[in-house]
Amino acid sequence: MENTLLLSAGYEPLKILDWRRAVTLVLLGKVEVLEEYVREVRSPSMAIPLPAVVRLHRYVRRHPQRVKFSRQNIFFRDEYTCQYCHKKHPTSQLTYDHIVPKSRGGRTTWTNIVTSCVRCNLKKGNKPLSTLNYRLLKEPEEPKWLPTLSQFLNVDSAPSVWRAYLGDWSAQSNEA
Numbered sequence: 001m002e003n004t005l006l007l008s009a010g011y012e013p014l015k016i017l018d019w020r021r022a023v024t025l026v027l028l029g030k031v032e033v034l035e036e037y038v039r040e041v042r043s044p045s046m047a048i049p050l051p052a053v054v055r056l057h058r059y060v061r062r063h064p065q066r067v068k069f070s071r072q073n074i075f076f077r078d079e080y081t082c083q084y085c086h087k088k089h090p091t092s093q094l095t096y097d098h099i100v101p102k103s104r105g106g107r108t109t110w111t112n113i114v115t116s117c118v119r120c121n122l123k124k125g126n127k128p129l130s131t132l133n134y135r136l137l138k139e140p141e142e143p144k145w146l147p148t149l150s151q152f153l154n155v156d157s158a159p160s161v162w163r164a165y166l167g168d169w170s171a172q173s174n175e176a
């Protein structure tokens, strides 16, 4: 069965829902249906077209969901750019680096880990930043975004009715 694309009140793609969940949200009046599939879901008392794209009615302030701390998300935050030599690299040439080396008590956290190319990483080794010529491209922070759709959605295989709503997101994921 088809899935449903959920948009925020501001038309931003949020996530992909199982159609049952989407139908529930529609019936509860939580979302507005923007696009429908031809196929219908039927129960003894009614039939409604399967929602293809739905949009939340309200700006929902959810508990701030934290971005998963992972290698991919570090690269994404740093835009695949080595924070030491300030150059973009393919993922195969990227690694991550502890700014304050682990051996000196540096922790594995958003603020102490940056994207580094393999070369800079080797050059830096266990030396503290202050002894090198490196200047960080930007101060590393815990990201606020959730890179859900932009990273995981394969736009080519997404239902065609979704495309208009994916807009720039698809361009972004192709570039990455």
Ligand SMILES: [Zn+2]
Pocket (backbone or CB within 6 Å): 082, 083, 084, 085, 086, 087, 116, 117, 118, 119, 120, 121
């Ligand atoms: Zn580098």
